[in-house]
Amino acid sequence: MTLTNAAMSRLFNFDRNLYLIAGLPFDALDLNDVVRIIHDSAERNRSCFISTPNLNFIVSCLTDVSFRSSVLNSDISIPDGKPVVWLAKLLKLPIKERVSGANLFEQLESNQDKKIKVYFFGGLEGIAQLACQKINDRNSAMSCSGYESPGFGSIEAMSSDSSINAINESGADFLVVSLGAKKGQAWIEHNRNRIKTPIMCHLGAVINFVAGNVNRAPLFLQNLGFEWLWRIYQEPNLWKRYFNDGLHFLSLLTTKAVPYALWLRFQQKQFSGKNELNLNVTESADQSIQITLSGVCTDETILPLKQAIKKLAPFNNHFILDLNNVIHIDPAFLGTCSLLYAHCHCYGGKLQITNINNITRRIFKWNCADFLIDD
Structure with missing residues (x-):
């Protein structure tokens, strides 16, 4: 049986170094690997949908099939959260570092050897425009070729021909979506076949960091995995989400990850030497x-x-x-x-x-x- 031409236009890459952690796939890539893939996709005009799952993604995807499917369907999935790296370490998987959306964006902006054009879609009214202006006022490798703040309507309402045409005509290499994780992933899934911009990614907080209305946590808090405390300090309404995610993480650890890790250690001798x-x-x-x-x-x-x-x-x-x-x-x-x-x-x-x-x-x-x- 041969798949249709429409299917053949979207091939999955089975060469990926992929590992399933708590129900979601993660690529064994570091920050420099992802930057190289983005630049290569931009140069070749090759579509690349990047997902950046964190603990909230994991918790939500356990019960939301559509949300999980958006991560499964992505071309790259990288851990934007220390808990994911901790789970990988517990299970001795080769995923060594957190690749946050903010760090990725900063690395792209600072790489003077490779120019890249970005388009902001989402955020509160005026934030995308401010982020675009600030990017273009800097002497960096990144420029902003357009923006839109579509409000808080449905996926369909935010997927008008005028919005998609504006993105396509902007000449951007990188489409940064900021609509909330679930809606942002769903919007990309809904429109990815219409969008000509090669790289697409939901980076919810990045647009606020660039605009300057929200500050990133100090580096030592990021390294310790406590950036969430800073986020709560900056945006107190987030505490309920982080509290709920923390409870689910403890449950995942005690009922699934730790029992599996212990079983692996006790059974290791049974499988040693069997590698066929x-x-x-x-x-x-x-x-x-x-x-x-x-x-x-x-x-x-x-x-x-x-x-x-x-x-x-x-x-x-x-x-x-x-x-x-x-x-x-x-x-x-x-x-x-x-x-x-x-x-x-x-x-x-x-x-x-x-x-x-x-x-x-x-x-x-x-x-x-x-x-x-x-x-």
Whole structure:
């Protein structure tokens, strides 16, 4: 089965170094890696939707399917929060640093070797205009080619032809959206096929930082992971959100992340020396692709599976992963599954994961990946 031309225009990158943490995928990239990808996308005029999940994203995506889908469908997903890095460290995953939206923006602005044009969409009335003026008053690598403060209407109301045309005609390389995380992600998802600007990202607080009406936390608070305290000091109405997120984080730690980390440490000897993955690919009568796996499917062994999916995905939207003979999986396998899940759903198909034993099912649950097997 061959996907339609519309589907072929949006291919998922199965070469990504992706890990599932608390139900969301994260790329193992540092700040310089992301800056290079942005400049490369701008030079090649290649679409790149960047998500920057933090703890609030994780908490919200546990119950909001559409919000989670926006992260799964992104081209890059980077941790904009210390709790994500702490979870990665606990599980010994190669995600070493927080890549905040504000730090990313500052790095792009300070890189004099690569010029970049930005467009601000969102924020309170007058804030986008002020941010645009301040950017253009500086002698930096960044210039602002336009802005719009669309108010607080529906996604559809903020997606008029005039708004999209203004963005497309601005010649911007980087579209910064600031509508609130859920609405901003949804707005990008709703309009990404209409937008010609190559890089799109929701960076809620950045527009306020640039405009100067909100100040960033001191560096020592950022490094300690206490930037949220400064945000509450600056915007007291945020305390309820941070309190709720903190409670959910403690729950994730005690009921999922810590039990999984302890299980990994106690079971490590059982899987040491077992580093082989075998797979067999067949096509079913309904044209679905079945990949039967056996052995260990982890970060060290997953390359053959990635290569097989990369080869087959452009022509298929229904996959079955048979785990009957799989003895161990990890967040790298779950990250690849989340990407394949997004691919299948994007093109009207389905991912089925079958023959899951009790231990494997528990690993799915510990990593908040139930959605992959409950679909």
